[in-house]
Amino acid sequence: MIEPLLDPLVWLILLPLAWAVLAFVLGPGRGAWPAIASLATQCWLAFDLAQKVGAGGVANHVVGGWSAPLGIDLAVDGLSASMLLLTQAVALLLAIYARSYFKSDDPAGTWFWPLMGFLISSLNALFVSADLFNLYVTLELVGLAAVGLVAAGGGAQQMAAALRYLFATLVGSGAYLLGVALIYGAYGTVSIATLLPLVTDDAPRLVWIAGGLMVTGLMLKTALFPFHFWLPPAHGGAPAPVSALLSALVVKASFYLVLRLWLGPLQTVLPAFAWLLAMLGAAAIFWGSWQAIRAVKLKRLIAYSTVAQLGYLFLIFPLLAAHGALEAGVMQIFAHGMAKAGMFAAAGVLIKATGQDTVAGLAGAVERLPVTMFAFGLAGITLMGLPPSSGFLAKWLIIEAALAQGHWIIAVVVLAGGLLAAVYVLRVLRQAFLLTPASATLTPVPRMLEWSAFALAAASVLLGLRGVELMQLLGAMA
Amino acid sequence: MSTGFIFALTGAILFAAGVAGMILIGHLLRRILAFNLMGSGAFLVLVGLAQRQDVVDPVPQAMVLTGIVVAVAATALALALVRKLHALTGQFELPDDVDD
Numbered sequence: 402m403i404e405p406l407l408d409p410l411v412w413l414i415l416l417p418l419a420w421a422v423l424a425f426v427l428g429p430g431r432g433a434w435p436a437i438a439s440l441a442t443q444c445w446l447a448f449d450l451a452q453k454v455g456a457g458g459v460a461n462h463v464v465g466g467w468s469a470p471l472g473i474d475l476a477v478d479g480l481s482a483s484m485l486l487l488t489q490a491v492a493l494l495l496a497i498y499a500r501s502y503f504k505s506d507d508p509a510g511t512w513f514w515p516l517m518g519f520l521i522s523s524l525n526a527l528f529v530s531a532d533l534f535n536l537y538v539t540l541e542l543v544g545l546a547a548v549g550l551v552a553a554g555g556g557a558q559q560m561a562a563a564l565r566y567l568f569a570t571l572v573g574s575g576a577y578l579l580g581v582a583l584i585y586g587a588y589g590t591v592s593i594a595t596l597l598p599l600v601t602d603d604a605p606r607l608v609w610i611a612g613g614l615m616v617t618g619l620m621l622k623t624a625l626f627p628f629h630f631w632l633p634p635a636h637g638g639a640p641a642p643v644s645a646l647l648s649a650l651v652v653k654a655s656f657y658l659v660l661r662l663w664l665g666p667l668q669t670v671l672p673a674f675a676w677l678l679a680m681l682g683a684a685a686i687f688w689g690s691w692q693a694i695r696a697v698k699l700k701r702l703i704a705y706s707t708v709a710q711l712g713y714l715f716l717i718f719p720l721l722a723a724h725g726a727l728e729a730g731v732m733q734i735f736a737h738g739m740a741k742a743g744m745f746a747a748a749g750v751l752i753k754a755t756g757q758d759t760v761a762g763l764a765g766a767v768e769r770l771p772v773t774m775f776a777f778g779l780a781g782i783t784l785m786g787l788p789p790s791s792g793f794l795a796k797w798l799i800i801e802a803a804l805a806q807g808h809w810i811i812a813v814v815v816l817a818g819g820l821l822a823a824v825y826v827l828r829v830l831r832q833a834f835l836l837t838p839a840s841a842t843l844t845p846v847p848r849m850l851e852w853s854a855f856a857l858a859a860a861s862v863l864l865g866l867r868g869v870e871l872m873q874l875l876g877a878m879a
Numbered sequence: 880m881s882t883g884f885i886f887a888l889t890g891a892i893l894f895a896a897g898v899a900g901m902i903l904i905g906h907l908l909r910r911i912l913a914f915n916l917m918g919s920g921a922f923l924v925l926v927g928l929a930q931r932q933d934v935v936d937p938v939p940q941a942m943v944l945t946g947i948v949v950a951v952a953a954t955a956l957a958l959a960l961v962r963k964l965h966a967l968t969g970q971f972e973l974p975d976d977v978d979d
Contacts, residue, residue, distance in 0.1 A: 470938045534942050541949045545956055552960055560964040561973050564907065567957055571914050572901055578946065579894055579921045585939060586887065586928025634976045 409446040410462045410475055413485060413525040416443055421518020430507070432514035433500040440493040440521075447489045451482040455874045462529075469532060469592050476531035476594075479875045480664075480731065484528045484657055487735055491649050491742050491857070492521050498746050498853035499642035502753075509554045509640045516553065520546035520646065527654050533581045533591040533666070536658060537574060544570035544622070547651045550643045551635045562634040569621055569631040573655070576618030583611035584666075596666035604670055612670040615662060616678075622655035625678070625715055626685035629708045633692075637704040641749020644700060645857075648707045649742035653734050656714050660730065663721065675718040682715030683814045690821035694828065698758045699748050702825060703741070706784060709818065710737045713799065716811050720802045728872050729798035735871065736791035736861055740783035743858030747777040750850050754843045760829055765837025767830075772851040774833050779858035781826035786819045791864035883930030890923025905972045907961045911954060918950040 420439045424432025454460055454477055462475040477485070496517070503510025523542035530536045548570065552563035585591055587607045588599050600608060624632040632652070636644045663671045689709030696702035713733050720726035750773045755762045767774045783792035796815050803811035864871075897917025904910050922943045929939040965971060 471941060534945075538945060538949060541953065545953060548956060548960075552963070555963075557964060557967040557974065560960055560967060561976070564957070564960050564964065564973060565976075567953070567960065568901055568910060568914070571953055571957075572898060572917070575894070575898070575914075575917045575921060578918075579891075579924060582890075582921055582925035582928060582939075585925060585942075589929070589931075589936075591942075 408460075408462050409450045410460060410477060410529055411464075413443055413446055413450070413489075413529070414522055416446075417518045417522035417525065419518075421515045421522065424514035424518060425512075429511040430503060430505050430513075432518075433496070436514050436518065437493070437496045437500065440489060440496050443521075443525075444489040444493050447482070447485040450477060451486050451874055454479060454482040461531075470590065473535055474531040474592065475529040477529050480657070480660065480727075481528045483731055483871060483874050484653070484734070485525060487653075487738050488521065488524050488528070488650055490860070491738055492517070492646070494853055494857050494860075495642055495645050495649075495742060495746070498645075498749075498850060498857075501847040501849040501853070502640070502642050502749060512553055513550070513640075513642070516546055516549045517646065520550065520651070524650060524654055528657065531593055533584065533593065533596075536661075537578050537581055540577065540622070540655065540658065541574050543651060543654050544574060547647055550646065551639050553643065554638065554640060558634075559638055562631075562638045565631045566635040569628070573618040573621035576614045576621070577658075580611040580613075580615035580618070583607050583614070587611070593661070593665050600666050600669055602669050608667075609670055609673075612662075612667045613674070615667075616659060616671060616674055619655045619659045620678075620681070623652050623659070623711060623714075624708060625681050625711060626688050626708065627681070629685065629689070629711075632708055633701055633704040636707060636745075637698065637701040641700075641745050641752065644704070645742040645745035645749075648704070648745060649738040652707070652711060653738060656711070656734070660727075663718065664727070672718075672722070675721070678715045678718045679811065682712040682718075683811075685709060685712030685715070686814060686818040687821070690818065690825060693825040694821070696825075697760065699751065699760050699763070699829065700745070700758055702760060702829065703744050703748055706744075706822070706825060707737075707741055709822065710741065710784060713737075713795070713815065713818065716799055716814065717802070719808060720799070720806055720811070723802065723806055725798055725802040725805070728875055729795055729802055731875055732791060732798055732868060732871065733795035735864060736783050736795045739857055739861035739864065740780040740790075740792060743776055743854055743856075743861060744780035744784070746850075746854035746857055747773045747780065750846050750854055751777075753850070754846050756844060760832055763829065763832045764835040766833040768837055769843050770846075770851065772855055774830070776851070776855040776858040777833075778826075778830060779855075779862050781822075781830065783858075783861040785822045785826060786815075789865040790862040791868065792861070794865045794868045881930065883927045886927030886930070887924045888927075890920045890925075890927055892920070893917070893923060894920030896920070907957075907964070907971050907973065911957045911961070914957070915950060915954060918946065922946055 527539035693705035717726040717730040783790040786792040786796040800812040900913025
């Protein structure tokens with residue numbers, strides 16, 4: 402009787418919802434401590450779940466005892482468990498960061514805590530959903546919470562960025578929903594497990610259209626080139642903790658969904674699009690890096706770097722038929738998730754200290770803010786893919802899989818992308834190592850702010866040493 | 880041609896019209912209306928395609944109800960943002976993305 406109540410799966414959705422509502426009731430700008438305490442618990446729950454899944458395969462939960470099709474089934478396999486783990490870990494560190502970042506009278510932080518809670522809750526719900534329609538609902542919830550966070554700044558630029566993001570995300574999930582409708586029309590079910598044996602090689606044309614619609618919609622939401630237009634203003638214009646949440650976690654949610662469809666119900670249909678996605682991914686790497694190299698503003702630079710780093714994720718699709726590519730993709734999700742959260746967090750400290758959001762304004766930052774610049778550098782090492790970082794591991798796995806299958810062109814793209822990343826990261830570091838101009842005044846920043854950014858960046862490097870455990874977890878696939 | 884198929888076909892046309900509206904129209908209120916048209920199109924496809932031999936299938940209806948709730952929430956958020964943008968800039972169109 403009591404057993405369903407003890408399922409960590411449910412609490413991963415309920416806890417953030419609870420602290421979000423609590424933070425809303427407490428009033429503007431409040432609710433940091435419940436969030437941090439609960440996120441620490443969620444980390445433990447996700448870790449516990451990952452261990453269970455790693456040992457025994459798949460965890461299931463039937464919500465309220467009502468089974469599908471009218472009820473909702475939840476399921477966790479290795480892929481979902483690793484996404485849950487990443488989400489809770491990054492969110493916890495960013496919550497600690499955000500508590501010091503938003504002063505009590507900062508209008509940008511007014512509704513940060515409730516919105517962050519809703520975002521984390523819907524992300525967790527997305528990762529544990531076991532049917533295509535529930536995935537649609539959670540995808541939409543993630544989008545709405547994320548748009549709310551972008552708008553939280555309150556200025557005209559932020560409103561415009563939020564609206565642009567909202568329309569992009571609505572068209573994306575609309576296309577996904579139409580795909581779901583077509584699949585239900587063809588098979589009469591949306592359960593991933595039931596669809597798996599039904600969708601065969603000779604699937605009707607309707608299913609191909611559905612696959613195309615769903616992937617296109619999700620590409621729009623993942624900001625894959627050339628659908629990236631909404632990302633730089635949204636991620637570059639938001640307050641630093643929001644940019645970090647969006648770049649590290651939100652864009653990964655729609656990518657997770659592509660991966661889920663690809664490995665699951667649509668595995669006979671989607672591989673036809675593999676090279677198209679890989680080509681767009683390669684274009685994203687070059688275009689995003691080029692824009693990052695010539696960006697004037699620091700946060701724009703980091704946002705364009707996200708466009709580039711997301712490109713790597715799509716390079717794995719032509720390789721997914723053989724072993725190793727999935728591991729490479731998830732390692733890249735982890736590497737980019739932590740490194741980009743760390744980098745945006747470090748950028749937030751630099752902007753607070755120098756009072757301006759430009760690369761040129763960073764002169765002398767190394768002298769005055771060594772910890773933050775060290776964090777920026779560590780995150781940069783992961784983005785460039787230098788050993789022993791997790792970024793190195795991810796790129797190495799992609800290159801290995803590409804060469805094993807004779808697709809050397811993918812390996813070339815990965816190597817070129819690493820060099821381009823070095824150009825824009827070193828551009829920032831070079832500026833920071835210049836002597837401090839005599840006129841510059843730096844506002845002091847809380848030490849906690851610097852160290853939480855550092856923890857994120859350091860984690861992205863150190864994860865490279867613990868890659869084996871993550872691979873083992875991924876081995877527990879449904 | 881069954882009635883369900885006619886519904887689905889109409890839904891597909893509405894969806895296409897809605898997407899075209901969301902991409903092409905500059906006025907934000909009209910864009911929000913286009914989004915609702917797009918959503919309704921998808922719901923019509925969902926209900927229409929699922930009709931077999933005139934037996935009513937409750938599952939897509941439950942899904943559409945959920946979908947409507949999501950669409951209402953999205954519309955409300957969009958309207959709130961447009962109001963705020965209008966209060967700040969006096970315009971119902973998106974300003975150009977000023978940066979680099």
